[in-house]
Amino acid sequence: LSTMPKCSITVLGSTGSIGVNTLDVIARHPDKYQVVALSGNGQVDKLVEQCLLHKPRYAVLATVDRVAELRSKLAAAGLSDIEVMAGLEALEHIATLPEVDAVMAAIVGAAGMRPTLAAARQGKRVLLANKETLVMAGRLFMDAAREGGATLLPIDSEHNAIYQCLPQPFSDQAGQGVRRILLTASGGPFRHFSSEQLAVVTPEQAVKHPNWSMGRKISVDSASLMNKGLEVIEARWLFNLPPERISVVVHPQSVIHSMVEYVDGSVLAQLGNPDMRTPIAYGLAWPERIDAGVAALDLFQIARLDFEQPDTARFPCLALAFEALRMAGAAPAVLNAANEVAVAAFLAGTLGFADIARLNEQVMQQVSPDFDANTLDGLIAADAAARGVADTWISRRS
Ligand code: NAD
Ligand code: MG
Numbered sequence: 493l494s495t496m497p498k499c500s501i502t503v504l505g506s507t508g509s510i511g512v513n514t515l516d517v518i519a520r521h522p523d524k525y526q527v528v529a530l531s532g533n534g535q536v537d538k539l540v541e542q543c544l545l546h547k548p549r550y551a552v553l554a555t556v557d558r559v560a561e562l563r564s565k566l567a568a569a570g571l572s573d574i575e576v577m578a579g580l581e582a583l584e585h586i587a588t589l590p591e592v593d594a595v596m597a598a599i600v601g602a603a604g605m606r607p608t609l610a611a612a613r614q615g616k617r618v619l620l621a622n623k624e625t626l627v628m629a630g631r632l633f634m635d636a637a638r639e640g641g642a643t644l645l646p647i648d649s650e651h652n653a654i655y656q657c658l659p660q661p662f663s664d665q666a667g668q669g670v671r672r673i674l675l676t677a678s679g680g681p682f683r684h685f686s687s688e689q690l691a692v693v694t695p696e697q698a699v700k701h702p703n704w705s706m707g708r709k710i711s712v713d714s715a716s717l718m719n720k721g722l723e724v725i726e727a728r729w730l731f732n733l734p735p736e737r738i739s740v741v742v743h744p745q746s747v748i749h750s751m752v753e754y755v756d757g758s759v760l761a762q763l764g765n766p767d768m769r770t771p772i773a774y775g776l777a778w779p780e781r782i783d784a785g786v787a788a789l790d791l792f793q794i795a796r797l798d799f800e801q802p803d804t805a806r807f808p809c810l811a812l813a814f815e816a817l818r819m820a821g822a823a824p825a826v827l828n829a830a831n832e833v834a835v836a837a838f839l840a841g842t843l844g845f846a847d848i849a850r851l852n853e854q855v856m857q858q859v860s861p862d863f864d865a866n867t868l869d870g871l872i873a874a875d876a877a878a879r880g881v882a883d884t885w886i887s888r889r890s
Contacts, residue, residue: 498526499776502586504607505598506542507532509707510621510647513768514596515542517776517784525776529586531599534558540565543574550586553578554603583607588614594776596647597622600709601832602875609633609868615641619775623648623726624832628825629871630729644730645775650675650723651730652771653749653762664732673733674751674759675723676743677802678703680715683744687806691846695839703746703766712835713809716848717802721813722831725824728817735817740810742800747789765789808849816856822863822874823856829878830855837886847889855881 501518505511511532518525529550532539536558543551543566551566553559556578563576577585587595587607595611596619597604604622609629611618613636620626625633637644646652654675659668681700682690699711706714713719724738741751746766753759764770765787773784804811809831816823834851837843843851859878864870 498524499593500526500528500591501594501596502529502589502592503527503596503598504531504583504587504604505600505622506530507535507538508598508600509705510598510768510772511596514598514772515546517769517773519545520785521782524782528589528592531583531586536562536565540569543571544569548574550575550577552576552582552586554583555579580606584610587611587616593617594619597625600707602628602829605629609636612637612642612644613640617643617645619645619647619772621647623722624828626726626729627722627828628875629868630725630824631865632868632871634729645778646730647768647771647775648723648726649766649768649771650750651727652774654727654731654752656762656774657750657752657760658731662731669755671753671755672737672739673727673731674739674741674753675720675727676741676746676748676750677717677720678714678746679742679744679800680717682715683742685806687846690806691844693845695841698838698845702744704768708839709832709835712838713831716809716845717807718809718813718831718848718852720802721810722828724813725817735814740802742802744798745794747794747797763789809852812849812852812856819856819860820865821860822865822871823860825865825871825874826860826863826878827852827856829875830882833879833882833886842890843886851882851885854885
């Protein structure tokens with residue numbers, strides 16, 4: 493028996509794609525990890541199932557409406573000692589509990605920002621999947637992590653790959669010799685679609701990603717290349733590199749998860765099967781390594797790796813992200829909020845796919861200059877204003 497104390501974990505967004513993969517890796521190592529808290533947004537039965545397996549002390553819902561249902565289902569399962577809570581404060585509470593060592597931040601969208609920020613302030617080991625936190629509040633979040641003494645481990649596969657290929661600790665000193673980072677992009681399900689074809693794609697087509705199985709929002713973002721744009725902004729903050737040192741390379745096989753180019757001409761890459769359990773296991777175990785349940789990479793079966801230039805004429809969302817970084821201030825937060833509204837409307841069938849980029853651009857140009865990005869309140873106000881303008885844009889359109 494190991495005498496090492498177990499690492500105690502809160503999984504924010506445990507019922508989602510990243511959350512489920514996180515619990516899969518954790519279940520492979522019961523000697524190393526212990527789940528303290530789980531959270532979901534109304535997937536009560538899934539949450540109960542996860543509670544049965546992982547026996548957390550807390551189960552948290554995003555809203556209060558199904559708290560009674562969760563309590564009675566937990567009681568029926570013999571788990572009445574699990575404390576049920578709901579709401580943003582409850583999420584912040586489980587992200588900052590003194591007995592918690594690590595927080596997996598896997599809520600989707602801006603809704604994840606407050607609890608993720610709270611975990612960073614509290615100096616937790618933060619496993620960061622929720623990229624929208626960095627897009628919305630990159631500078632504030634990085635400052636909070638530094639001041640709180642948090643350990644930040646990127647879970648987004650590209651950023652995890654870059655983290656693995658960078659010298660550690662990375663501070664962009666001249667002697668470290670990093671010239672630029674190369675973010676790989678699969679190109680999504682519509683890589684070869686013409687603008688005419690893109691105008692009529694359906695939500696069902698958009699969520700069918702060729703290589704990765706993910707939540708619906710990020711799948712649509714991958715199809716529009718907004719996801720790669722959000723990742724450029726994420727990388728800018730995580731690695732403190734200006735946008736001109738961040739390049740995007742379309743690589744349809746998704747085997748190289750990203751690369752770092754050095755001044756001596758070396759390019760380091762991290763490769764693997766497209767399975768999020770690899771970056772999740774890396775984040776859980778760092779600086780050690782643990783089995784993730786991922787099949788070994790079979791290079792003979794893959795046989796070839798291809799690379800293409802991204803096409804920002806057909807996929808303008810990627811260019812919008814670079815523009816948001818150039819505009820700075822509240823622009824990335826506004827872009828993120830507009831995009832969340834646009835994607836929800838596209839999934840609901842009230843907005844065309846090509847209109848996602850149009851809406852994002854208009855809202856970003858119109859709303860960003862009015863807001864202050866130096867305070868959380870300013871960013872939250874920018875987010876709310878962007879959502880309002882986006883809603884109006886959509887109702888005028890339809
Ligand atoms: P998902 O939709 O599958 O899961 C989202 C989780 O957040 C669920 O547990 C859901 O219940 C919860 N949630 C949703 N709305 C909420 C709200 N308002 N308040 C509180 N909780 C809420 O999403 P996902 O694919 O697991 O992605 C999660 C995050 O990880 C996203 O930020 C995404 O960009 C990032 N990410 C995901 C992948 C992937 O492979 N899925 C890869 C890289 C990064
Ligand atoms: Mg990614």
